[in-house]
Amino acid sequence: MIGTKLLIGAILVSTLVSCQRAPIAGASRGSQEQRNTRETFLAGSEFEESLITHLLNSSAMITLNDDITTLLSSTNLTYTLASPEKPFVFVDRNYFWNRQDFVDYADADNTTAYAYICVLNVSQNDGVFSQIYFPDGEQVSEIVFGCETSKECCGMKCCGDDVLINIIIVGAISLALLFLLLCNIIIGFKKRREKAKKNGKSAYHANDTTNANDEIISADQITYETRHPANARGSPTAGIQTLPIEKSMKRT
Numbered sequence: 478m479i480g481t482k483l484l485i486g487a488i489l490v491s492t493l494v495s496c497q498r499a500p501i502a503g504a505s506r507g508s509q510e511q512r513n514t515r516e517t518f519l520a521g522s523e524f525e526e527s528l529i530t531h532l533l534n535s536s537a538m539i540t541l542n543d544d545i546t547t548l549l550s551s552t553n554l555t556y557t558l559a560s561p562e563k564p565f566v567f568v569d570r571n572y573f574w575n576r577q578d579f580v581d582y583a584d585a586d587n588t589t590a591y592a593y594i595c596v597l598n599v600s601q602n603d604g605v606f607s608q609i610y611f612p613d614g615e616q617v618s619e620i621v622f623g624c625e626t627s628k629e630c631c632g633m634k635c636c637g638d639d640v641l642i643n644i645i646i647v648g649a650i651s652l653a654l655l656f657l658l659l660c661n662i663i664i665g666f667k668k669r670r671e672k673a674k675k676n677g678k679s680a681y682h683a684n685d686t687t688n689a690n691d692e693i694i695s696a697d698q699i700t701y702e703t704r705h706p707a708n709a710r711g712s713p714t715a716g717i718q719t720l721p722i723e724k725s726m727k728r729t
Contacts, residue, residue: 512583512623514594519603520632528567528633529605537565538609555608558617570634572622574611579621591623595630 519525532538539559562578564571573579576596583591597620599606609617624630628637 512591512594514596515630517595517597517630517632519597519606522632524568525633531567532565533605535565537563555610556605557610557612561611568634570622572620572633574617574621575619576621579623583623589623590626592626592628593624593630593635595622595624595635597621597633 538556564573624635628635
């Protein structure tokens with residue numbers, strides 16, 4: 478009897494555990510199904526050249542092959558991954574060496590929603606990427622990264638990255654042009670005001686100078702010439718005072 482109860486209890490516990498695990502597995506499958514897998518190709522852009530240069534100079538690569546003939550010819554060099562389970566990071570984006578590693582990473586990331594899984598299927602024509610090997614000697618066959626919602630796979634990056642950068646650049650240029658335009662308007666307005674003030678002051682000084690040239694003559698300065706300027710200018714005997722006739726006759 479006790480053995481039957483224990484068996485029933487074990488069955489109930491296993492049922493509860495399986496019921497609890499089922500939604501989590503379903504949610505994980507659902508999140509994977511929501512991501513669209515897109516095959517991408519190398520675009521030969523400056524971004525990809527910078528990515529390859531940074532990759533080869535990083536600690537992700539540890540060794541070259543030991544074939545002395547290949548080393549001397551400097552062609553078809555092969556590279557070995559130091560830690561293939563870790564992604565290669567470039568411009569805040571993770572690049573994985575297989576699809577499953579990216580899926581595990583995306584499922585564990587609760588902050589970023591990846592709408593696309595971008596897969597570069599490495600071929601013999603993909604340059605350096607076709608020369609990368611795992612430590613066990615197997616050649617890397619794919620490079621995987623993800624793009625967020627509203628972005629798509631474009632070569633080795635997401636198209637939305639360029640759109641955002643272009644928006645920032647155009648916005649900064651527009652603000653700079655608007656600032657320069659406002660500065661020119663303000664400077665022109667100030668110059669016109671200063672010019673108007675200078676013109677008003679010069680007109681006032683001209684009127685004041687004309688009035689200042691008019692001399693004011695006091696009563697002490699009034700003479701015969703000032704009283705009779707015409708006589709003084711027209712008479713040849715100007716300035717000679719003559720005596721009245723009556724007075725001269727009395728004296729004689």
